[in-house]
Amino acid sequence: MYKKIHLIVLDSVGIGEAPDAADFGDKGTHTLKHTLESHPNTLPNLAKLGLGNIDKLPGVDKQDSTTGFYTKMQEVSKGKDTMTGHWEIAGLNIDTAFKVYPDGFSDELLNKITEATGRGIIGNKPASGTDIIEEFGEHQIETGDLIIYTSNDPVLQIAANEEVIPLDELYDICEKVREMTKEAEHLVGRVIARPFVGSKKGEFKRTENRHDYALEPFGRTVLNALKDDNKDVIAIGKINDIFTGSGITDAVRTKSNDDGVNKLLEVMDRDFNGLSFLNLVDFDAEYGHRRDPVGYSNALKAFDDRLPELTDKLTEDDLLIITADHGNDPTYTGTDHTREYVPLLVTTGRELNFGEIDQCATFSNIAATVAENFGVDYETHGESFLKDIK
Numbered sequence: 042m043y044k045k046i047h048l049i050v051l052d053s054v055g056i057g058e059a060p061d062a063a064d065f066g067d068k069g070t071h072t073l074k075h076t077l078e079s080h081p082n083t084l085p086n087l088a089k090l091g092l093g094n095i096d097k098l099p100g101v102d103k104q105d106s107t108t109g110f111y112t113k114m115q116e117v118s119k120g121k122d123t124m125t126g127h128w129e130i131a132g133l134n135i136d137t138a139f140k141v142y143p144d145g146f147s148d149e150l151l152n153k154i155t156e157a158t159g160r161g162i163i164g165n166k167p168a169s170g171t172d173i174i175e176e177f178g179e180h181q182i183e184t185g186d187l188i189i190y191t192s193n194d195p196v197l198q199i200a201a202n203e204e205v206i207p208l209d210e211l212y213d214i215c216e217k218v219r220e221m222t223k224e225a226e227h228l229v230g231r232v233i234a235r236p237f238v239g240s241k242k243g244e245f246k247r248t249e250n251r252h253d254y255a256l257e258p259f260g261r262t263v264l265n266a267l268k269d270d271n272k273d274v275i276a277i278g279k280i281n282d283i284f285t286g287s288g289i290t291d292a293v294r295t296k297s298n299d300d301g302v303n304k305l306l307e308v309m310d311r312d313f314n315g316l317s318f319l320n321l322v323d324f325d326a327e328y329g330h331r332r333d334p335v336g337y338s339n340a341l342k343a344f345d346d347r348l349p350e351l352t353d354k355l356t357e358d359d360l361l362i363i364t365a366d367h368g369n370d371p372t373y374t375g376t377d378h379t380r381e382y383v384p385l386l387v388t389t390g391r392e393l394n395f396g397e398i399d400q401c402a403t404f405s406n407i408a409a410t411v412a413e414n415f416g417v418d419y420e421t422h423g424e425s426f427l428k429d430i431k
């Protein structure tokens with residue numbers, strides 16, 4: 042048994058098309074490979090754990106012997122969004138896909154929003170968040186309208202210039218819209234506040250004040266099982282939002298990938314018994330959705346550079362698990378997530394017989410492993426790999 046498990050989700054860092062990728066329009070996608078092909082970088086520290094042994098990746102050398110256990114995991118849930126991926130990691134199988142809105146939201150919902158907020162609405166279509174503020178940012182300054190948009194994900198995003206619609210008001214609007222979109226008819230996975238600044242086209246820039254309003258997970262996750270058993274569940278970064286605080290005992294905010302690593306290092310120094318769970322969202326939000334392979338590749342390098350700080354801290358009490366929640370191939374068409382396998386890398390301060398472990402048929406093998414490690418009562422269709430890491 043490990044006293045502390047540290048789980049890191051490299052948001053969107055997929056490792057090649059899943060067997061059902063074609064059903065999602067994602068045939069041939071490979072976030073890691075295509076990113077590193079487009080903009081070469083070496084990732085020696087991830088390589089040491091076994092990343093280059095999972096699949097052939099430029100700049101990630103295959104090792105004769107690794108300092109981690111490695112394999113890849115397949116997603117069983119019928120969605121490739123962040124909530125679905127994280128909830129499956131935490132033990133759920135989301136077998137009914139979330140509704141998406143390729144033609145925008147209904148007039149009925151938009152009217153309700155206007156009635157409740159007193160503000161008009163512009164946009165109402167799938168879009169990239171940086172494009173849509175260019176398109177409607179000036180209109181918003183003139184009218185005070187809300188810029189509402191969506192994507193291939195089950196999200197309703199509200200972009201607002203902080204000088205036109207103050208943050209408090211935007212958050213208040215998002216809370217109201219969250220209430221309106223909890224039931225089947227207008228269901229969305231997440232309402233997201235997307236504040237930005239700037240006074241004219243070409244100068245608009247999103248700020249760090251983004252806030253996500255998710256739904257309660259659709260079932261009991263391993264986080265709930267841990268919390269109910271008086272274990273610590275420390276959420277770092279977006280994790281608290283993704284689980285709406287359910288099963289979480291402490292939440293730490295982050296500003297960036299780099300800050301996320303800093304916060305995890307601080308958490309590792311705490312005396313706790315349970316799980317720390319970190320999401321590094323920049324890969325996805327800053328580079329994957331922006332179809333920026335150069336930025337993506339450099340972000341991978343930046344994480345790789347900092348990885349030894351984390352692994353050097355591991356004692357016999359710690360288990361470190363690194364994975365992802367879906368792909369987001371920055372070289373692929375569109376600006377959405379891609380249906381991919383995700384890497385699984387596991388290491389510890391213990392001297393173990395590291396190497397390949399069986400491929401995981403579901404992300405929920407992580408939940409099963411965490412539950413078994415802490416001896417908590419938790420039912421999931423995932424299978425624990427604890428027996429393989431010795």
Ligand SMILES: O=P(O)(O)O[C@H]1O[C@H](CO)[C@@H](O)[C@H]1O
Pocket residue numbers: 123168169170171191192193194195196198233235326330376
């Ligand atoms: O283009 P931006 O606004 O970054 O939106 C992206 O962010 C959303 C939430 O992560 C995704 O659904 C995607 O649409």
Ligand SMILES: [Mn+2]
Pocket residue numbers: 052053122123126325366367
């Ligand atoms: Mn994600």
Ligand SMILES: [Mn+2]
Pocket residue numbers: 123325326330378
């Ligand atoms: Mn995303």
